[in-house]
Amino acid sequence: MIPLHLAGQIRGRVEFSPEVPVSVRWALDVADGDGHWIITTDPKFADRVLDDDHVLVKVPSLDDPVAEAVRTMHEARRRGEWEQEMTHESLLPYLEEEAEEVAEAIRTNAPDSELQKELSDLLLQVLFHAEIADERGAFGFGDVAGAFVAKMRVRAPYLFDGSDGLVDKATQDRLWAEGKASE
Structure with missing residues (x-):
């Protein structure tokens, strides 16, 4: 994986994994050279094809925990039957429960690790509701x-x-x- 701003450094033979959009392929102006590049947007593909002789260059967003949280919620909603059945209304009891658990952790001066865990549970609810709204074209997590x-x-x-x-x-x-x- 390579950030598009580094495209000018690509020299030699270039291969793309199947999911790379044609527009990305066309945007790269590859110069002649001895290099061999594999360009992908799929981290699992990169893990499969890289060995010790290769260098992985990733776009910064792949190391962004917020972007990863959004991707994870998207996948959970896409692949999990329970998650697919959820609506804003059916999630309300979970939202209320998680908010109360954050409040309780604060009231009892719980250890930081416990407060972090409870806040992550509350964030899950925000991600979930934003994903549901995104599916109907209303807004996404970035809009929130x-x-x-x-x-x-x-x-x-x-x-x-x-x-x-x-x-x-x-x-x-x-x-x-x-x-x-x-x-």
Whole structure:
């Protein structure tokens, strides 16, 4: 796997795994040389074909745990019968349970590892609901994240104005209230 911005370094023979889109194949301007490249978007394919004589170059998003979480939820929904049966409504008891478990971990001053586990369970619920919405073309996880940033731009503009100093609580409260009122 290779980031597209490194395409200019590709020299020699190039092979593609079957799922690589034609548009990607056409976008690469391969120069003559002695190299041998295998380009794939499938991590499992890369694992199968690479040996000790090869170097793996990956796009950074493959090492992004948020992107991996979104991909994992997509696959769970695509391949799991139980996950396919779930709806926003049928997931409500799980969402409520996970939110309560996060609250309980905080109330009891649980170890960090326990709070992390409970937060990951709550994140699963957010990913699940976003995936269901994405399937019907409404919005995806990226849209949820974008909505968070948009809200923060309105309610906490100091985070985006280039400043880096401490913002006092009174200013924060005022800006938050003004931002909320403008929504």
